[in-house]
Amino acid sequence: MQESNIPTDPVADLLRILNLEQQDDTTFLGQSQWMPHGRVFGGQVLSQALVAASLTVVDTRPAHSLHSYFLRAGEVDLPISFEVDVLRDGRSFSARRVQASQNGKAIFSMIASFQDPSPGLTHSDDIPKDIPSPESLPSAASLLEAFDHPATNYWAKARPFDLRHTSEPIYLQPAKNATPNQAIWFKPISPLITETTIELAALAYASDYSILESIMRNHGISWAHKGLSSASLDHAMWFHAKPDFSDWMLYQQHSPAAQNNRGLATGKIFNRDGTLVASVAQEGMLRIPEYS
Secondary structure, eight states: OOGGGOOSSHHHHHHHHHSOEEEETTEEEEOOOOOTTSBOOHHHHHHHHHHHHHTTSOTTSOEEEEEEEEOSOOBTTSOEEEEEEEEEEOSSEEEEEEEEEETTEEEEEEEEEEEOOOOOOOOOOOOOSSOOOGGGSOOHHHHHTTOOOHHHHIIIIIOSEEEEESSOOOSSSOOSSOOSEEEEEEEESSOOOOOHHHHHHHHHHHHTSSTTHHHHHHTTOOTTOTTOEEEEEEEEEEEOSOOOTTSOEEEEEEEEEEETTEEEEEEEEEETTSOEEEEEEEEEEEEOGGGO
């Protein structure tokens, strides 16, 4: 794909790739979005795998967790085959394993668990206080409008979500203050279908944005750092409550450790009203030439 393939409506493009083509009861085919480097966005294959698994589970039993590994880089010009293994259907829980492949080689693997909603013990962390409102923060489009580069054009124009950092973004320059913490507001740039499978898949998609930045921010690294090589290695997610895509959500992120060219990042996603929607953990590869 060429840069001219940047979608005119990124949210419609997200819904397009989440609309998988069913091959048989447990096999689905998915298409990809344009990416400047030609590799499939991790959040894309993650969200598509969750949709594939969900299509084999009864509608009343939404996903409550997923655990996944990114095995190979996917190519945006090739379709992705999703094969679902039905591991268990119990009275309250279902479990599915999904393998995503291109050219007969696995690029991604996930196990997801689903549960019928039921009453029980309830508590959750509180949303951080003293966070700037999203309306007071610049969008990526406004920050990057003066630049004409495939990466900046993707960040500014092709993403279905408006991401607004509550502290200085690290798109092109490292943060002035080193810290393993950051928070980002995000919201779809146009209305999103309010259907449970799509909502959870869209949340999984968005959860892969920016989470490794908590590692980079702590070491004075930006996305423009010369020679930087990065990739998501795995991704785990727990769904706690219904996401509200009609308003901004806050993604609070923290990196507890980094070593051996790998960094661990964790995240909490809140609705604007303070409801904890999901918890996230991801380990990523970050290779920096001067540390090699």
